[in-house]
Amino acid sequence: MSLTHDDWTAALEDGDLLGVRCGDCGATYGTPFAVCNDCGGRNLETTELPEEGEVYSETTVQVPPTSFEGPYQVGTVQLDGARVTARLEGDVEIGDHVVFDGAIDESGEIAPVFRVE
Amino acid sequence: MTRASVVGADMTTFGVHESTLSELFAEAALGAYDDAGVEPDEIDALYFGNAMGGQTENDTHLAPAVASQIGLAGVPCQRYEDACATSANAFKNAVEAVEAGIHDTVLVGGVERCTPETGLGTGEMTRIFASASDRHYEQPTGLTFPGVFALLTKRHMHEHGTTEEQLAHVAVKNHKNGTRNPNAHFGKETTVEEVLDSPIVADPFHLMDCCPFSDGASAVIVTNDDRADSFDKPVDVSGVGHATDVVPLSAKPVPHATQAARDAAAQAYEQAGTSADEMAFAEVHDCFTGAEVMASEAIGFFEDGEGGPAAAEGRTEMDGDRPINPSGGLKAKGHPIGATGTAQIVELTEQLRGDADERQIDSAEKAVAHNLGGDAATTVVSVMEVRG
Known part of the structure; x- marks a missing residue:
């Protein structure tokens, strides 16, 4: 699992807004997912929005x-x-x-x- | 093709009820028994919907409890929760079970109490309803359910030019229809001016754009195709589509498209070998006026962007070319969350039997019900027709 809710929250407390980017298809999301909703890939990397x-x-x-x-x-x-x-x-x-x-x-x-x- | 048949249907009045959830459900269930002419020993299973009893009344494990009230203790009972699409999902599973031969005849229905009879005020109920929005990425913003549908509707207005006046016409029409429904929460007509002058809840929605908090129950009896003819007035279920969409709202590519409704409608029409053009009317999930406009496009009654003008032009009225919500819809009939899905099936059954009295849609042969849950991420669309 890449970005967790705890990670997302801790970053937000520090003034950073995190999302995830699919390493396979490039789709980005403003919230964590375990699997990319666009392509089904599991290679979701944490990214700064x-x-x-x-x-x-x-x-x-x-x-x-x-x-x-x-x-x-x-x-x-x-x-x-x-x-x-x-x-x-x-x-x-x-x-x-x-x-x-x-x-x-x-x-x-x-x-x-x-x-x- | 007939997937199953509805052979009994009933609902309580929607409004304010002092009775317990089990008592309230029993009223609808016994009405459905009587309508079908069955005794409890002819019912093989219960498919039951209740969305929020655990939160509102500290009341869970409800399926066997309500079954025990109505002589069904012993049969398999299952409880569904899918926010506002709760009992439509129960209905879908019931249809599949009788179609597959797992059961012959089953009871399906739902119950909810949302009025201050639960002891909860507006702020607390607003919080409980908001539990169907994303717990971690939406609720902390203070987003409410009127707010969720406001976000969808405002983008629809931005993209298509839908106006607040057009939205108000939905409320006016549904209130008018509600005056003809003895089970409706509201039996009073309203005007566009009254809607637009009512206090704002979450713009663009005024209070009169929003469905009420209601208590109520609904129930139907579903049997298989072979047994249907042994009942008086069977109405066939020819399609039930069920789709979901990604949550939270921020991840939906085009949120105001309500894609799950489009997918569920396509499935339901395909199963039934029919299309939107053959539907005599629709019951849609108008929790807010904007939701009816979006639903009317998603189920194929109007092109994208035409739902608002169509409402304003009277095309969705009882005597329009595309009647929507002859029951009064959630807006006027009321919205006891877990009872809403099967209440739509009750309306379709009465209409297709020709038993809808003052609100009868002339020569209705086929009709469609659209019941959504959450931010429209769950939608169940059902097509029913007069038995051939």
Whole structure:
């Protein structure tokens, strides 16, 4: 197994956003997988994701689950070939350029944050 | 080709129920027995769906418990959990079992309680629903289920120009249909203005774009092709497609395509030797208005990008050329998670028997049900038809 959730979390705590890249077909993902979903290969290498990207989709959550306080913006960010789901800062829209800006921890587990430039 | 037949069907009202999960399921199951004219000793197995009883009511190992309420203790009982596609998956496995000759006649159904009758408020239920999103890469962002479908829908709007007004038309139509369904959670019409003026839950969704938290149960009796004619009003199951898509959402190449629905629909139509054009109507999984628009394209009722305009033009109304959700859908009928899949089968059965009263779709011969789970990563599509 290449990248684990623990590795991904520890890196995020240190300010690094990790993903995996398939050594066989080149597909990249913003989260760990044991096997490549594109080609079935197991040769998934840990890779540092770009720290700048474009908002692929977004929404502002007005009715949050327990342990979160709304409203806040969540979205998916396109980073070259990979996407990550992240907290968004700066009232962004689809297509906006955003940069990686650390992480939040509101529920005991951390999530990446992207901010409008 | 007939894979199996539905020979009994019933559901509780969807809304607020004080009864226990077992009591609630029994109400639907006994109704299905009576509709089929069977006694418990004629049922060979239970295929049961409940998504969240462990989280909401500290109630698990439910299959034998509900079986014991309805005279089925002793038969093989299995419980399914696939988020909102829970009981459609139970139905798929039941159809396969009778088709394969493992069992002759089985009971399939589901139950859920989601209203504050469980003792849980909106924040807690929002957290429990969100457990069907990715535990490690989505939940820590605070993403909710309205949020998941908002992400899909907003990208659909971006790609195709779908508008909030078009989404609101889905709610208006389903509320109108719900007024004709005595089992519906909501029996009141609404307007585009009311939908757009309601508070925002997760943009683009207003409160009135969202299905309610409901309690309820549904059940059907499935038998094999050979036995079907010994029952009064069998309705044939000619195709059941089941597909999944990669999770989390960020890994889906085109999330708003809801690819699992496209794959499941293709399987179901192929098994049945039919196509979307032959369907008299569809029951689709409209947990949010945007979900109905995406489903209407994924099952082949409209070209990509045409689902929104079609809703606004009235094409999906009961008297339109492509009726969707004559039951009122999840939006108006309600959405007790584990009961929703087989409730769609109940609606198809009543319609194809010609027993749907005020909401009857004229001369319906074939119809399709689309039930999704999670971020649409599980989808089951079923085709049923009048027995030839």
